Amino acid sequence: MDRYLLESAASAGRVALVxxxxxxxxxxAPMHRHGREDEYSFVLAGTLGVIEEGxxxxxxxxxxxxxxxxxxHTFWNAGEDELRVLEIIVPGGIEALFRRLAEPGGEYSPETLPALAAEYGAEVDFDATMPLVERHGLIV
Known part of the structure; x- marks a missing residue:
């Protein structure tokens, strides 16, 4: 579940907070990278797991x-309690992809997600994701 605190449209594209x-x-998310935005994850509660460049x-x-x-990179809840993370996105923009993925019927597969991600300057790597899922017993 995502809560959009500040979308890029409200900051002239400079920043988004989710x-x-x-x-x-x-x-x-699957292992991915984006060419336009830097992301900073501030942990509010729980345990965040992150893999970034291996x-x-x-x-x-x-x-x-x-x-x-x-x-x-990708991230996950590495604990047994709820994880709450404030995602700071600079400049804003990729949060629009998060919204699209959360729309009703917004279920994307390994076949369809790469094209959608590319619309936002991002790439996904499902082959690199699965070993991480198996190693940590993650829910996808």
Missing amino acids: EHVLGPRMLA IEVTAGPGDLVAKPRGRW
């Missing part, structure tokens, strides 16, 4: 994790 809420062991870290409340543009 709160992501994930249940235990839930994967947020390096895996966990973060807790009060921690900030950077995911620079052009670098492969």
Whole structure:
């Protein structure tokens, strides 16, 4: 579930703020990278797992994790409690993709998601995602 606190349209495209809420062991997205935005994840509650350019870290409340543009990354709830993360996106824009994915009927498959992601300057890598899902027993 996402809560859109500030969308890029309200900041002349400069920034977007989105709160992501994930249940235990839930994967947020397949491994991906975007060429336009930097993302910063500020952990509000729970345990955040992140893999960024092959390096895996966990973060807790009060921690900030950077995911620079052009670098492969994903994140998930690495704990047994609800995860709440404030996603700071600079410049804004990719949050529109999050909205599209959350629309009713917005279920995308490995066959259809790459084309949609490309509309927002992003790429996805399902082959790199599955070992992570299996290693951590994640819900997709």
